[in-house]
Amino acid sequence: MSKEISSRSQDYSQWYNDLVIKGGLADHSEVKGCMVIKPYGFALWEKMRDQLDRMFKDTGHVNAYFPLFIPKSFLSREAAHVEGFAKECAVVTHYRLMKDPNGDGVVVDPSAKLEEELIVRPTSETIIWNTYRDWIRSYRDLPLLINQWANVVRWEMRTRLFLRTTEFLWQEGHTAHATAVEAIAETRQMLDIYASFAEEYMALPVIRGVKTPNERFAGAVDTYCIEALMQDGKALQAGTSHFLGQNFAKAFEVKFSDKNNQLDYVWATSWGVSTRLIGGLVMAHGDDDGLILPPRIAPLQVVIVPIYKGEDRKDLLDARGRELAGQLKAAGVSVKFDDNDNNRPGFKFAEYELKGVPVRIAMGLRDLDNNSVEVVRRDTKEKQNRSADGLVEYVRELLEEIQQSMYNKALVYRDQHITRADSLEEFERLLDEKGGFILAHWDGTAETEEAIKEKTKATIRCIPLDSVEEDGKCIFTGRPSRQRVLFARAY
Amino acid sequence: MSKEISSRSQDYSQWYNDLVIKGGLADHSEVKGCMVIKPYGFALWEKMRDQLDRMFKDTGHVNAYFPLFIPKSFLSREAAHVEGFAKECAVVTHYRLMKDPNGDGVVVDPSAKLEEELIVRPTSETIIWNTYRDWIRSYRDLPLLINQWANVVRWEMRTRLFLRTTEFLWQEGHTAHATAVEAIAETRQMLDIYASFAEEYMALPVIRGVKTPNERFAGAVDTYCIEALMQDGKALQAGTSHFLGQNFAKAFEVKFSDKNNQLDYVWATSWGVSTRLIGGLVMAHGDDDGLILPPRIAPLQVVIVPIYKGEDRKDLLDARGRELAGQLKAAGVSVKFDDNDNNRPGFKFAEYELKGVPVRIAMGLRDLDNNSVEVVRRDTKEKQNRSADGLVEYVRELLEEIQQSMYNKALVYRDQHITRADSLEEFERLLDEKGGFILAHWDGTAETEEAIKEKTKATIRCIPLDSVEEDGKCIFTGRPSRQRVLFARAY
Numbered sequence: 012m013s014k015e016i017s018s019r020s021q022d023y024s025q026w027y028n029d030l031v032i033k034g035g036l037a038d039h040s041e042v043k044g045c046m047v048i049k050p051y052g053f054a055l056w057e058k059m060r061d062q063l064d065r066m067f068k069d070t071g072h073v074n075a076y077f078p079l080f081i082p083k084s085f086l087s088r089e090a091a092h093v094e095g096f097a098k099e100c101a102v103v104t105h106y107r108l109m110k111d112p113n114g115d116g117v118v119v120d121p122s123a124k125l126e127e128e129l130i131v132r133p134t135s136e137t138i139i140w141n142t143y144r145d146w147i148r149s150y151r152d153l154p155l156l157i158n159q160w161a162n163v164v165r166w167e168m169r170t171r172l173f174l175r176t177t178e179f180l181w182q183e184g185h186t187a188h189a190t191a192v193e194a195i196a197e198t199r200q201m202l203d204i205y206a207s208f209a210e211e212y213m214a215l216p217v218i219r220g221v222k223t224p225n226e227r228f229a230g231a232v233d234t235y236c237i238e239a240l241m242q243d244g245k246a247l248q249a250g251t252s253h254f255l256g257q258n259f260a261k262a263f264e265v266k267f268s269d270k271n272n273q274l275d276y277v278w279a280t281s282w283g284v285s286t287r288l289i290g291g292l293v294m295a296h297g298d299d300d301g302l303i304l305p306p307r308i309a310p311l312q313v314v315i316v317p318i319y320k321g322e323d324r325k326d327l328l329d330a331r332g333r334e335l336a337g338q339l340k341a342a343g344v345s346v347k348f349d350d351n352d353n354n355r356p357g358f359k360f361a362e363y364e365l366k367g368v369p370v371r372i373a374m375g376l377r378d379l380d381n382n383s384v385e386v387v388r389r390d391t392k393e394k395q396n397r398s399a400d401g402l403v404e405y406v407r408e409l410l411e412e413i414q415q416s417m418y419n420k421a422l423v424y425r426d427q428h429i430t431r432a433d434s435l436e437e438f439e440r441l442l443d444e445k446g447g448f449i450l451a452h453w454d455g456t457a458e459t460e461e462a463i464k465e466k467t468k469a470t471i472r473c474i475p476l477d478s479v480e481e482d483g484k485c486i487f488t489g490r491p492s493r494q495r496v497l498f499a500r501a502y
Numbered sequence: 503m504s505k506e507i508s509s510r511s512q513d514y515s516q517w518y519n520d521l522v523i524k525g526g527l528a529d530h531s532e533v534k535g536c537m538v539i540k541p542y543g544f545a546l547w548e549k550m551r552d553q554l555d556r557m558f559k560d561t562g563h564v565n566a567y568f569p570l571f572i573p574k575s576f577l578s579r580e581a582a583h584v585e586g587f588a589k590e591c592a593v594v595t596h597y598r599l600m601k602d603p604n605g606d607g608v609v610v611d612p613s614a615k616l617e618e619e620l621i622v623r624p625t626s627e628t629i630i631w632n633t634y635r636d637w638i639r640s641y642r643d644l645p646l647l648i649n650q651w652a653n654v655v656r657w658e659m660r661t662r663l664f665l666r667t668t669e670f671l672w673q674e675g676h677t678a679h680a681t682a683v684e685a686i687a688e689t690r691q692m693l694d695i696y697a698s699f700a701e702e703y704m705a706l707p708v709i710r711g712v713k714t715p716n717e718r719f720a721g722a723v724d725t726y727c728i729e730a731l732m733q734d735g736k737a738l739q740a741g742t743s744h745f746l747g748q749n750f751a752k753a754f755e756v757k758f759s760d761k762n763n764q765l766d767y768v769w770a771t772s773w774g775v776s777t778r779l780i781g782g783l784v785m786a787h788g789d790d791d792g793l794i795l796p797p798r799i800a801p802l803q804v805v806i807v808p809i810y811k812g813e814d815r816k817d818l819l820d821a822r823g824r825e826l827a828g829q830l831k832a833a834g835v836s837v838k839f840d841d842n843d844n845n846r847p848g849f850k851f852a853e854y855e856l857k858g859v860p861v862r863i864a865m866g867l868r869d870l871d872n873n874s875v876e877v878v879r880r881d882t883k884e885k886q887n888r889s890a891d892g893l894v895e896y897v898r899e900l901l902e903e904i905q906q907s908m909y910n911k912a913l914v915y916r917d918q919h920i921t922r923a924d925s926l927e928e929f930e931r932l933l934d935e936k937g938g939f940i941l942a943h944w945d946g947t948a949e950t951e952e953a954i955k956e957k958t959k960a961t962i963r964c965i966p967l968d969s970v971e972e973d974g975k976c977i978f979t980g981r982p983s984r985q986r987v988l989f990a991r992a993y
Binding site: 038040041042045046047048049050052053054056057073074075076077078079080081082083084086087093097098099100101102103104105106107108109110115116117119128129130131138141142145151157161162164166178180353 | 532536538539540543545547548565574575577588591593596597600601606607608621629632633636652655657669671844
């Protein structure tokens, strides 16, 4: 192989970086904490974005676009919000450069100082609710169901490609409703859409839950989330959906008149997923040979590699390869016929394994004679020699089978890594030896939550929506508890 | 009508703003110079973006994403580039806020000052070519055909919705080639794609040309452009495609080894169109009743409005309306059946005229009896009563006819407004009395170009690609000229 990849078991963190960089998804940039999303990574993001966008539109949402910059004073309007974001804001203070009077380059022009500094949006609740004030007058203007695809910036000291970057791409939904009931229903609907997307398209099983007050979005009444499990036993928050109550409506004075002509503040939700999902995809499915991408979001589903022996019947092989590619394409499969002469088949095989292309088809001279091809699936590496007849239908079924099989494998792993712990000792041993999610009793206080995190590095990922009431004792304080919550060490 | 629109002839500028704001395309924001793109405007941008994206991908381009921030020192690497952009840069100087020690809000944390300031990208040549240095080694890595959809910021003192805003959305293609010939061919190919898009989708005839050195992109060897004409006789630059030579490769040390193992600098192009196109669309086609959108990019192509008389056969009208909407949708037409009870048909008619929906279908009780509908096209306001039989096919043809007819109308107007002038007096009279493009001789110097601009407010839009050599005398200096160039007052 041309590109050495670290082994997952020996250096998980380096393995992840190798898959991202050598797999062609992203690269570091010279701007601290910002990444370059490379063409293959961006093609993957486009597939994910387009599917999410369809799901948003099918549920009545429309897209819009709000300014990148937020006046500094807007942040302060909602007390919890500014508390949450002030420490990681990129601040624009000037709007012009000038020639350096003492040198060759350019310097900030001190006379071009902004009266009020602008924040590069870390999230857009404030600028959007400031706009909604002009858009909402009566209940007839509600609900307002708007989404935005955008870049956001949160200044991070320690960054990792996709998982935590200073700038990232995301979507942020911001909806306005006449009643709390409607807004809560919207919050839950979007959580369900995220869960469906993760499970049906990313082959990533997730646990739906609600965050503890400690872990809530800054300004939310309730934060719902989906939590996924990575192959190193750590959890990844894969999407959040917030019920914002009337907090932002009050901060920005957004009122509506209801059917009885009574004025009330508007109810809000916001919800988002980001390019972070790509990091989750890499870590949940990859192996020591590279990425493994689920067929439904893979930029390239099938690659066809011809195996030439010199010029012997090269034309015929090319013709057969192109014909098959054309048939697959006509059947809605994304496919590439790779007849690049610069690289040998073995190199190509390794390259497409690294890139996680779900199905590889190889055809050589003997295949020409036998009317057969070799089909290899990326997830299990299983090889089959098959007749070229009926191949298109077979490949389509195989892609679906790979999709399901990847989900099932991740689900089995995830379910094997949800463990109950009834003492702090057991809890810590599980974290160190097995990893994964741990269901344990907690006394419900922020202090205990913080103390457990301090001692074990595990956080409460969520209170699962499907958890059942059960009397127990907090693993840390021994105080009574009515319900287990979901702990894990997390990204 | 509920929303008063200024008349085009009385106040063109206010008329434009009314169409943009009341037509639901965009709104001012509280951030100086930044706009909010409203859902209807964003849906229009999505249609335009998706079509352009298809055209880019069909010609072998892929999308990627580069950082929003550019280190200040990068800008200085290319001398002309920094000269062009330094005066309009938003500068990030700090990365944290803190509680105001003297008050309620937050202030910039002085201890969180960046060592090197970051510029919010006004365009991405510098950060991209800095990245290409790592991506390009040999001729086998070329051509590199990458496009990016992104937001950019150029600090503008005088802004107008869509036409000139501090932040705008655009695409920027950045390609790398082994030879100048290839790079020039790419530059011209993209110009042709922009022209096809403008003419075939936006129904906007354009003139292809090359800019004078004065009007070149900062850092380009040659800037090609498409120029369109608005209804007030002013020109609008609708897209540019730049041949960058080896300027950026030299500034960022990007070399490749050719087939003979010789090192050489890489050849570059860049090309872009932006949300500014939406401003051009509004100004080229709108009338005193509102927007007129070309069917191929209209977010909504057909609206069906039922005309009830109380409850009389309301169910039947609804059923027929929905059935027709379903048939149109199945035929690939985007359609809305508007049975909103809050608004009367007259209000709806005006609203959809304002929004420029190409075709309106109204159906009342008499239509039920006669198996007919009323069809009104937005561009000419022509009304027809038609049998409901064969309506889907008729509507599809009508949409195509509207598309062609809008283009033809704009073309006739444009061609009537290309005039030759052979003296400065004639030139000025034409500008003041007729407007439009003026073909005139120019002596080829930047000084004369500047002097004409100073005196007449007209600029050289381009040297048209199809212009023929012709001996003449510069209208300003009387010096000899071999070719007429295209002047206009412009946005």
